[in-house]
Amino acid sequence: MTAAADAAATDSAGRPPKWRVVGPGLVVAATGVGAADLVATLVAGAKFGYTLLWVAVLGAVIKVVLVEGAGRYSLATGRTIFEGWRSLGRWTTWYFAPYIVVWGLVYGATAMSSSALPLVALFPDLSLRWTAIVIGLVGLVLVWFGTYAAFEKVMAVLVGIMFVTVVGAAVLTTPNLGEIVLGLRPIFPDDSIINVLAIAGGVGGTITLAAYGYWLREKGWATPAFMRVMRLDNGVAYAVTGIFVVAMLVVGAELYYSAGIAAETGDQALVQLSDVLDDRYGEVFGKVFLVGFFASSFSSLIGVWSGVSLMFADYVGNLRDLPSGHPDTRTGGRYFRAYMLWLTFPPMLLLLLDEPVGLILAYGTLGALFMPFLAITLLVLLNKRRAGALPHSAVPDEWRNGWLSNGFMSLCAVLFLALAVNELRNVLEENLPFW
Template identity: 35%
Template sequence: MTGENESRLQSPTKVPRLSLAALAPGLLLAATGVGAGDLATGAMAGSKLGTTVLWAVVVAAVLKYFVNEGLARWQLATGSTMLEGLAQRVGKITIWLFMPYLLFWSFFVAVALMGACGAAMNAMLPWPGDDPQKSAQIGRVVYGVLHSLVAVALIRVGGFVWFERVMSLLVGLMFCIVIGTALAIGPEWSEVLRGLVWPTIPHADGDGLSWTLALVGGIGGTVTILCYSYWMREDGREGKAWLATCRADLASGYGVTAAFGIAMVIIGSEFLSLEGDVSKGTRFLAGLGKEIESRLGAIGWYCRWGFLLGAWSAVFTSMLGVWQSVPKIFGECHGLLRPESRDSAWGEWIYGLLLASVPAVGLFVDFTSMQKTYSVVGAMFVPLAAAVLLYMNRRADWVGTLRSSLVTQVILALALLAFFVAGVYEAIS
């Protein structure tokens, strides 16, 4: 391990203090990860599989906590992000291999977020028209594009300070409302407990495993995990002394994520009776809102609007987080492949504009299919990140005393094995 890294581990740039403000990066991560995956995929998986798959939400949150903790370890030990570490220690070929996946994932996540924002807004302010199905489709497209433009404006004009403030406000709103809605519905708590502690994958017409994988992939973010590195830098985190703070804010962020995902699966599972056009596509959230209103009697109207507002907050915060941070991932990859342009922001700027505009063409694809595709594609990133961390963070000559613990290595290895087995099973099926 170099003398520079040893100095970094022993002498943090500032003394970390565990406070509410110190949890901000973890909550930003939760807000970015809690979006189209947790909201729509969670509710749809719940409506198809019931509460039997609640364990998958917990597994997703735990796995992604350990993956992100590993990324934080590497950065605190070396001062470089994991992408920089791969380029330096393994070779730039890893970045060339990652770039196509990033482009592919970016398209699907952008379509899913635009669609989810559009569907949430259309559920509150339905697009006028005689044909509800067609009007819902038009509303999803128009509202989705408008949300994308507003998100770009907020990020570019307000900067990181306004981004952090807006995200914090909407995170609190979505958490309180959606958790409150799940509690107000009053599910069968014995079934909820069984779903949390007893792993089961329902058959669901042969679609149970893929929906379970989509749930694991969608809950808590996928490639957006890498964004935590940039928020660590914004907060000035460097050196071993920051590890406890990173663990605390990651635990709080993934705690929020798990609670939100569980609530959405419960809400979806309570309305297994949704059928026809309302059970899928652009009218899914509106259908859920109406079912909540009819189920809860006198307070139903307030709960319906509260749920829809919380759902909108969830997906819009996710859009803000992705629009703000994913271009940074592309900018970093571009700089690693072309060092001469490393200090230029044009690549990041152009990628941000393309991310917020080009994927709008995918809004004409079925909403349910796009949500599932996005989540499954995202799930592929988890075993990839686990494999990288198993290799990079075991090297004491690279990370010193911040090398991964045996517990972390076992959990990452199990994640890698589980996704491999599930992938083989899906391929055979």
């Protein structure tokens, strides 16, 4: 069904079709849950067993709140999230411009490498560098020539593969249900605060959270009539996300923590996990998990190629004073495709060369600041009564934040500010030895 058909498929009361309630939410969740998120929960399970299970659940709840806020703003106002940021003043544009340029350059290389790694583990004769380049080109072609409806179907297939492999790995370990229940108690073991922050803040969360409103628009869900279906879509998607991260923590607790095996860091941790599954249950299970690892990484790649390209296209459209929703700013538009090229080809140079320290510093700094930026600006946008610099950007009274939303968003802002401070310190320590 096309976006136009989705938009038209309402009953006589103008209500959206309740049987088509999973779409953009599943896309944003699958895009956000990449290899890094799976590694973070795997390592936490390996270090602390089930003790931090409650943090994984909290992380999924936090993302539900933020993504619901981004979706609610878009549906209630008919404006994109960037139009909302623009209404807060020029400073948001000054931050967003360097962020999306630098982030896209480094992320493109990272996503291609992460997607290539499981394929190289499956087929050792392949070159990691050239496999990554081919995967980047495949992702470009899929999103360049595809419609949003086709893109959503591809993402659903990848999520299905992830679900079978990741959850299957957890079931295979025959988890201790009693310890799982105990893991829901809010306990902080010694030296775990950084792990707590990493899991709670990293359960499927980057700039792609802000892309949710754009995918709603591409789907055809563009008015307050879709508010209920948006919330259900978002809730189902992040319930699936929560299952993913809980499954990885279970795997870490059962296969690593109980056996006293130290988990590696970075994407290599997932390759190591396939080896552990090979040793424990046979080669078939390790190979199947690598397929799930690829699905997780590749879904993030094409999700960014779509969602962040829409954000960039909207940014350029705003600077050029194009009307909201102009074809140049939508899927397949020229600004959309221009950013896809930026995500694909310049990052290939980083795959061929050593990444410069200055670029990594900029990426780490700007990236650490984005999630607090999103949480704080959503708090402002969903509470303010005036439109500010941009007409019609104020949220109607019935869709503004209540006390519960404000409480959770404030918690998000504090959490992400703490994560930002920790991330900035790590970036400086790793790249500036004298720091």
